[in-house]
Amino acid sequence: MLRTISFKILLGIYFILWSPILLLGLISKKLNTYLVLKCASGVLIVARYIGGIRYKINYSSTEENGIPNTPDENLRFDGKAIIAAKHMSILEIAILSTFIPKSFFIIKRELLWIPIYGWAFWRMGLQPVNRTRGATNMQKLTNAVAAKIMSGRILIIFPEGTRAKPGQHIKLKRGLLFLAHQLKLPILPVGTDAGLYWPKRGKIKSGTANIWFEPLLPCNASLEEISEAINRHSA
DSSP states (O other), X not given: OHHHHHHHHHHHHHHHHXXXXXXXXXXXXXXXXXXXXXXXXXXXHHHHHTSOEEEEEEEOOEEETTEEESXXXXXXXXXXXXXXXXXXXXXXXXXXXXXXXXXXXXXXXXXXXXXXXXXHHHHTTOEEEOTTSHHHHHHHHHHXXXXXXXXXXXXXXXXXXXXXXXXXXXXXXXXXXXXXHHHTOOEEEEEEOGGGTSOSSSOOOOXXXXXXXXXXXXXXXXXXXXXXXXXXSOO
């Protein structure tokens, strides 16, 4: 419990100290993006040295003549795939944003209302979504996402729509399929067990959190196939 309290207090102080830096960074999109990613890298440092949480990136294995090869050569980090990730913690957000260059997330528009941090998220080009607007909003969202991908950016989406607890399988939102079909992009599922170490609520536990990149799925994959892939190795 002492570790958890210390971690949350120091993380809160860390975010407060970064606030004026991010505020200054708003003058330039390039500078703002750089500073936000540096802030995310710092979160990983705080997690490691205060929370005792390290992380490991795992790739799916492919087989040739019965011999597994790692990493999977079909993995794409060039924007020509939608990365659909399990969401359990702030930890995987920090890992994915720093590990995958030029990535951007689809986020709830309410997050942009957070003073300074929300403004920084908007400045760096995270894509807000209004969940109450239905099909009209989905087409508008698709157009905005397409423009970002055409500029060389990589979409990361959390298709469950919320943070899951370990062992919890949340039904995926159909918006992922709409985007994949409209943009004709394959889907790269990503699993994680980060919730075991940095849960939505509860104690911080030391250990090594994992990120698993699974084999690519076609744009016409079903929600069941995507869910199975995302949860294959997840906690």
